[in-house]
Amino acid sequence: MAFKFTEENTRRIDLARKKYPTALAAIMDTVWIAQEQNGYISDEVMTEIALILGIDKVQVLSVVTFYTMYFTKPMGKHHVQVCTNVSCMLRGGAEIYDEVSKSLGLEHLGVSTDGKFSLEEVECMGSCGTAPMIAVNEDYYENLDKDKALEIIKSLQ
Amino acid sequence: MEKIVLPDIPNFDKIEVYKKHGGFGAAKKAFKMTSDDVIDTVKKSGLRGRGGAAFSAGLKWSFMPKTTDKPKYLCINGDESEPGSFKDRQIFEYNPFQLIEGILITCYAIGAKSAYIYIRGEYHKWVKLMQEALETAYKDGFVGEKMKKTFGTDFSCEIYIHKGAGAYICGEESSLMNSLEGHRGYPRIKPPFPASKGLWGCPTTINNVETITNVPKIIEKGWEWFSKIGAEKHPGTILYGISGHVNKPGVYERPSGTLLLDLINNEAGGVIGNKKIKCVIPGGSSMPPLRGDQLEGIKMDADSLRAAGSAIGTAGIMVMDEDTNLLKVLLRISRFYHHESCGQCTPCREGTGWLEKTLRRLDSGNGTSADLDLLISVANNIEGNTICALGEAAAWPVKFMVDRFRDEFEKYVKTDVVIPVNNKVHSMRNTANPLANIKH
Numbered sequence: 001m002a003f004k005f006t007e008e009n010t011r012r013i014d015l016a017r018k019k020y021p022t023a024l025a026a027i028m029d030t031v032w033i034a035q036e037q038n039g040y041i042s043d044e045v046m047t048e049i050a051l052i053l054g055i056d057k058v059q060v061l062s063v064v065t066f067y068t069m070y071f072t073k074p075m076g077k078h079h080v081q082v083c084t085n086v087s088c089m090l091r092g093g094a095e096i097y098d099e100v101s102k103s104l105g106l107e108h109l110g111v112s113t114d115g116k117f118s119l120e121e122v123e124c125m126g127s128c129g130t131a132p133m134i135a136v137n138e139d140y141y142e143n144l145d146k147d148k149a150l151e152i153i154k155s156l157q
Numbered sequence: 158m159e160k161i162v163l164p165d166i167p168n169f170d171k172i173e174v175y176k177k178h179g180g181f182g183a184a185k186k187a188f189k190m191t192s193d194d195v196i197d198t199v200k201k202s203g204l205r206g207r208g209g210a211a212f213s214a215g216l217k218w219s220f221m222p223k224t225t226d227k228p229k230y231l232c233i234n235g236d237e238s239e240p241g242s243f244k245d246r247q248i249f250e251y252n253p254f255q256l257i258e259g260i261l262i263t264c265y266a267i268g269a270k271s272a273y274i275y276i277r278g279e280y281h282k283w284v285k286l287m288q289e290a291l292e293t294a295y296k297d298g299f300v301g302e303k304m305k306k307t308f309g310t311d312f313s314c315e316i317y318i319h320k321g322a323g324a325y326i327c328g329e330e331s332s333l334m335n336s337l338e339g340h341r342g343y344p345r346i347k348p349p350f351p352a353s354k355g356l357w358g359c360p361t362t363i364n365n366v367e368t369i370t371n372v373p374k375i376i377e378k379g380w381e382w383f384s385k386i387g388a389e390k391h392p393g394t395i396l397y398g399i400s401g402h403v404n405k406p407g408v409y410e411r412p413s414g415t416l417l418l419d420l421i422n423n424e425a426g427g428v429i430g431n432k433k434i435k436c437v438i439p440g441g442s443s444m445p446p447l448r449g450d451q452l453e454g455i456k457m458d459a460d461s462l463r464a465a466g467s468a469i470g471t472a473g474i475m476v477m478d479e480d481t482n483l484l485k486v487l488l489r490i491s492r493f494y495h496h497e498s499c500g501q502c503t504p505c506r507e508g509t510g511w512l513e514k515t516l517r518r519l520d521s522g523n524g525t526s527a528d529l530d531l532l533i534s535v536a537n538n539i540e541g542n543t544i545c546a547l548g549e550a551a552a553w554p555v556k557f558m559v560d561r562f563r564d565e566f567e568k569y570v571k572t573d574v575v576i577p578v579n580n581k582v583h584s585m586r587n588t589a590n591p592l593a594n595i596k597h
Contacts, residue, residue: 019273019317019319020317020337020339021228021357022338022339022357024338024339024340024459025337025338026339027318027337028319028321028322028336029320031321031322032278032320032322033288059339060305061338062340062341062445063339063340063341066324066342067321067322067323067324068322068323068324069278069279069322069323070323072321084489084509084579085240085384085401085442085489085493086240086241086400086401086438086442086475086486086489086490087240087241087400087475089404089485089486089489090400090401090402090475090477090481090486091401091402093575096396099232106339122279123238123240123325123493123496123497124240124241124242124244124442124493125279126237126238126243126245126246126277126279126280127243128240128242128398128401128406128473128475129243129398129400129407129408130406130407131400135279138281138282139282141597142281151231
């Protein structure tokens with residue numbers, strides 16, 4: 001099905017374009033807006049982004065596939081991100097990841113069948129001083145331990 | 158000690174409070190100076206970049222061409238993806254207006270009309286906070302066209318926020334520019350340097366968030382004042398981010414040249430359970446690790462740390478106690494750099510994979526002593542052979558950790574060698590095993 005930006009989002013993209021001297025530079029903002037609206041970046045979404053910015057579709061593809069935060073497949077409603085990088089790992093981040101993975105029954109970048117959860121083992125999120133941490137969609141939960149992490153997951157179920 | 162970047166003033170992130178404490182006064186003062194004088198002041202202050210390379214900020218600005226028919230740009234690097242580094246987010250949250258004022262002064266000094274703040278994609282909350290602060294500054298006439306009237310000057314500049322999307326490499330300045338232009342975040346070959354060919358081929362200066370946040374105070378109080386704080390050759394305060402096995406992890410603003418052990422034991426409340434320190438990485442995960450028994454007297458500034466065999470980096474101090482399995486730590490670090498290698502240069506793309514694989518072999522108990530030498534050899538072949546510094550970032554921790562903790566790593570090495578054979582039938586052809594009884 002063809003993808004169309006909402007009127008509001010089209011206006012936001014116009015604003016984003018004004019920030020830069022070229023339309024291409026607005027691509028990251030546009031992909032963010034598209035992901036917000038559609039949940040992930042499908043082939044149709046890329047076609048529409050290319051059209052709206054007047055750039056080649058391959059340029060959209062090259063950007064979308066470079067950055068880890070752009071998804072090319074649907075993710076869960078609650079995208080759970082667990083940091084296991086050094087500072088978190090030293091304070092139990094890896095164990096939290098294992099526990100969360102077990103309780104959700106998901107592997108790295110896996111999505112639950114009901115589409116409610118997805119899990120990602122992420123690299124350093126800049127929460128080293130409040131480690132270990134997990135993030136659910138855009139929100140950080142810091143200073144965790146296993147129980148607190150599982151509680152957060154439970155509260156979302 | 159007076160804090161420069163994160164002062165202990167409640168609600169400093171509100172523009173009224175910021176103004177009440179002399180906010181935007183430095184910009185007003187700077188706009189009455191010539192741009193050369195501003196650059197000169199910052200140069201004399203000795204302010205060095207806080208993003209890792211510790212390069213003189215004033216000197217960097219002076220590379221910008223005085224006369225050019227092209228627009229000039231300023232980029233503020235808030236990508237902050239180095240594991241162990243979490244200082245810029247404090248500035249976005251607690252002192253956004255000093256950052257904005259620093260940007261105004263810097264733009265004036267280098268003659269830029271547009272500035273971009275590049276903030277990492279994971280920082281949704283801090284992008285929003287910064288966006289709100291910026292909108293307030295616009296509304297109150299401190300940025301954009303209206304600032305001409307506010308400050309009574311001919312100069313004006315625009316500030317924009319650019320949100321990244323999860324790529325460590327975009328913290329590298331040339332990669333950041335490619336990312337901002339809408340390309341994949343591949344680092345560019347230097348020269349040409351950004352000051353001659355940066356964003357869209359125009360002269361560009363790229364500074365770290367913390368560096369720029371220092372600028373208003375330098376203008377306000379003068380370079381002599383700033384140059385007397387902390388270490389002589391690396392003056393000012395530094396945001397030390399202390400993490401790992403300490404009782405009170407967090408960001409502490411202290412003068413440069415503060416003793417590393419002082420920071421760990423006093424500011425961060427010492428090691429959890431009073432254990433001994435096995436290893437400290439003093440500047441974010443890409444910097445050479447130091448042995449816990451050799452920390453006495455090490456000061457946290459660029460030159461002292463270089464003399465001690467490491468580097469200041471982003472001053473993200475990671476502390477590991479005596480029970481830490483350094484092999485697992487190093488494996489995690491190498492996995493990170495393998496994941497974040499952009500893939501442009503073969504030594505890095507392939508080498509980071511080799512490092513991870515070899516460390517995995519050691520971790521699974523199948524590594525040999527020769528693997529330790531292999532690690533150092535692979536690291537040596539990455540270092541210096543890549544376009545950007547991610548090569549060094551991946552090589553240094555491996556090279557120095559294996560070298561400095563050889564005794565520890567030897568413990569994970571297997572002494573009896575079993576050569577794994579994939580083709581079992583082939584290997585057992587001449588044995589009594591009936592499975593191998595296959596005629597050809």
